[in-house]
């Protein structure tokens with residue numbers, strides 16, 4: 001089957017510095033891919049490049065069979081939704097924050113209302129619809145952020161450390177909810193995290209990114225049990241604390 005995303009000879013640079021090098025990489029439809037690596041490894045760059053937010057210096061990104069590397073069309077960008085660690089919410093209500101993307105797509109008012117109500121309930125924040133974003137807790141704000149991404153029904157959901165700023169109980173509850181939601185929608189997801197606990201819980205596939213290169217990719221438990229020589233020091237450090 002054709003992968004949902006194929007990356008070929010991709011290089012992202014800042015000046016002469018190589019931030020990311022991906023000779024060949026595939027993401028399958030419905031896959032939940034975790035990306036783990038040390039600070040500065042290129043994880044955010046990976047998300048920005050694959051979601052077309054950052055233009056590569058060279059190489060190509062395919063969506064199914066279509067080369068989308070230079071596709072700046074809204075049609076293509078709208079296949080992807082990105083949620084970052086810090087939810088950059090608009091200075092308005094929760095409802096408005098979650099509805100804005102649909103309004104920009106010119107959906108009929110009634111449909112916007114229905115979809116937003118559905119996703120607020122899914123993320124258990126229906127009761128916060130009229131609350132101002134500035135008055136939300138960190139966990140509530142991240143739920144709004146995720147509802148705002150999922151309401152767009154993306155083909156690929158990119159999550160850049162969405163849980164890292166949350167306290168443990170809040171994180172655990174949100175992890176359970178997002179796992180159940182992604183399980184239902186079967187949304188292909190790329191999930192960057194520093195936290196092996198989160199990655200083991202969510203990601204079926206784990207990629208270890210270091211120095212802008214993927215050192216190992218495979219089923220999560222396999223990568224953790226049998227890290228290859230270039231990934232083992234990093235993986236084993238984590239395992240020594242957690243497993």
Ligand SMILES: Nc1ncnc2c1ncn2[C@@H]1O[C@H](COP(=O)(O)OP(=O)(O)OP(=O)(O)O)[C@@H](O)[C@H]1O
Nearest residue numbers: 014015017019037038039040041042043044045046
């Ligand atoms: N625009 C830029 N210009 C120069 N260097 C950059 C630029 N953007 C990122 N970098 C550098 O590229 C490297 C990768 O950055 P990136 O943010 O992708 O790493 P990361 O793995 O997400 O890090 P962290 O875990 O700390 O968030 C870092 O060394 C960073 O300083």
